[in-house]
Amino acid sequence: MARSMCWHCQSEMAGEYFCERCVKVQPVSKDLDYFTCMGFPRRLTIDPRQLETKFYELSRAFHPDFYQNKSAEEQTISLGNSAMLNTAYRTLRDPIQRAEYLLDLEAGAVKDIRTSPPADLFEEILELQDTLDEYRAADRDSGAAATLCAKLQSERTTLERRQQDMEASLQQLFTQWDALQDRGEATDRARAERDRILKHMRDILSNRTYVKNIVNDLVATIS
């Protein structure tokens, strides 16, 4: 699914990444999304082993190691394709990154609805920031520090549970998304459902980022 014409022999391209006539490697188009590049449908559940197998297969096809004896053009294509493949694999391998990437691709409908964290989460984070600052300023050996540390520890447990809950909800949305795609309906209802899932996913993803950052901060401070 590279360009429609071979860069080398100018013949019509039917093969995927190699011209069928002159067998030259073709540049992966800049417009190709990572799902298509790796030959997977736009689904949020991907079998990691299948993905890895495909990654290894394409690595063998593109890697510069195998283009040492080839022309300068082919070497440049090999380098570009490998870099693109590595990015595609890295993005699709991680379920969260994969979902974020899919949101980017499908953004059209939900792009302009800006989200901010829900009020309660926002409050919680602000309060926690204060406690963190207090703890950082406190004398490490004092009783006050010990109390603060205990408080932070319990906050951490709560937040980590919250993160897990979010990930569970995401997982459900992923399944819903995939089912909707599999049905492939073009009705208004299906479209509305699609936008609902995307928006919901985006809200959770951005909240999760808040939570994750503050948890990282917490862990770094108290350990």
Add this chain to the structure above:
Amino acid sequence: MARIVGIDLGTTNSLVAYMDKGAPRVIAGRNERNMVPSVVAMTDNGLIVGDPAKEHLTRNPARTVYSVKRFMGKGLADVQAELAYFPYTLTEQGGVIRFKLGEKTYSPPQISAMILKELKLRAETHLGESITKAVITVPAYFNDSQRQATKDAGIIAGLEVLRIINEPTAASLAYGLQQKTQGTIAVYDLGGGTFDISILKLKNGIFEVLATNGDTHLGGDDFDRLIADLFLEEIRERHGLDLQAYPDHMQAVRLEAERTKIRLSDVLKTTATLDLPDGKGRFTRELTRDQLESLTMGLIERTLAPCRKALKDAELTPGHIDEVVLVGGSTRMPLVRQRVQELFGKTPHCELNPDEVVALGAAVQADILSGGTTDMLLLDVTPLSLGIETMGGVMSSVIRRNTTIPAGAKEMFTTYVDGQTGVDIHILQGERELAKDNRSLARFRLKVPPLPAGVPRIEVTFLIDANGILNVLAKDMRMGQSQSIEVKPSYGLSDDEVEQMIEDSFKFAANDVSARKLIEARLDAGAMITATEKSLLEGSHLIASDNIAATRTALAALSVAKDGTDPRAIRARMAGLEQAAQSLTVALLNDSLTKGLQGKKVSEVT
């Protein structure tokens, strides 16, 4: 395709290997040793490299360079703290360190090139063909400047460096080839100057690096230094001598420290001995393995944090590691083995010679590049995050550490002021928050057409190639024009400088070759003279007196020739001596055979 050799350019030792009918093999030198000590000496007769240069460490310390790898891709400020340990004079020019050897100054890539030339010659002699292409290994944790410097060294030595590969991953190739392993392995590489840890997944011929970490300034040299400091301190106390004032003795201390350390890998107790200057006699010091271990424990511990970080980045725990492979001479230390074993909970592998496995792996990679081996593929990562300096001196990451290479990323730049005609970009490498705490790689200026602020759109592509080296491209998105960027490396040689150094190296080449022939002939003659004198002492009673006289005459003739400057004359006299001493040699051989048989039972002989 022309043959490609694999080269391990080590801090202490360097080796060259090639693929010999499907199996990698290290090429030995004329002295039948596989390793070339990474030492370069500037003598009155020209440059010498390797074993003969090692002898100059104590004879001519100010003009004998060792551990040059520690200076690759560095500025003077980077090495300030350890300057006192090195006997040579260092200066800096254009952000690059220079060694002052006699009248001239040399950059680290130039010195490394001399070692590479020695290896090249070795390969050419052995293979009987000219060698112009190589794969060279570097520590996995080497940054962009250090990699570039290594590539420059290759170019100066007349080698096209087809690939820079990481030492631990090279080791894994040699190891994987041999063991046909599948699973997750950790390669722990502690050499003379650097430490690396790499975690790889091996599956169906794919060697996928999951994470790497390390310390490019931690190795056997540092252990030697601790021991040497101990000796120096005690010499000061016991003899009231400060050896700092005697560079030759400082080197002797360093070498004895290393020998002591090496012995303690096999025995529990040993004695170091050093001759002192100014007729102060001798210093002897007994050292136990326990003492060595408490001395070096801190340094060995320092290798464990990178191991944990690599595991964390690979999202693994020690239990996930199927096998641990040890690489590098310093992994022969029992405490190192013990600590690695404790960390990973597994007995480490050391079937392959830890000195050679990296060079063997480089040969495998060379074979992959030349199309010989097609079933193996190495997917390596970039060890350090790459970023750019943003407002407020903060580093913004563009390509994260442990990203599989080749790796690319694009960033869009624009202007802040109306009519601004350039945007300055500062590229950094490292994991720290602030730009100033990371390694500066390069600076460049994007040219922008004068337009209202925010209108220009320049897309910059950062591409880390399979060597782990950065390439930068810029494109004006409005005009669709690419611009070539002149990247000024912060710690590297410019293309012009490299060009000049290549030229210089040719200029010296003619001189070097004859100087080198002379040096080698003299060394061989010296060895022959010593051996013949010994034979005369042992065997004079075995042969006729006119034979003895003829041998002595030939011996004297060789001595005279050896002091001259004509290598051919020396070789001729050597041949003469060999002929004259032949009956002596034969007599001694027969004598030793008969002696060997005496006192043995008949059953033992047959």
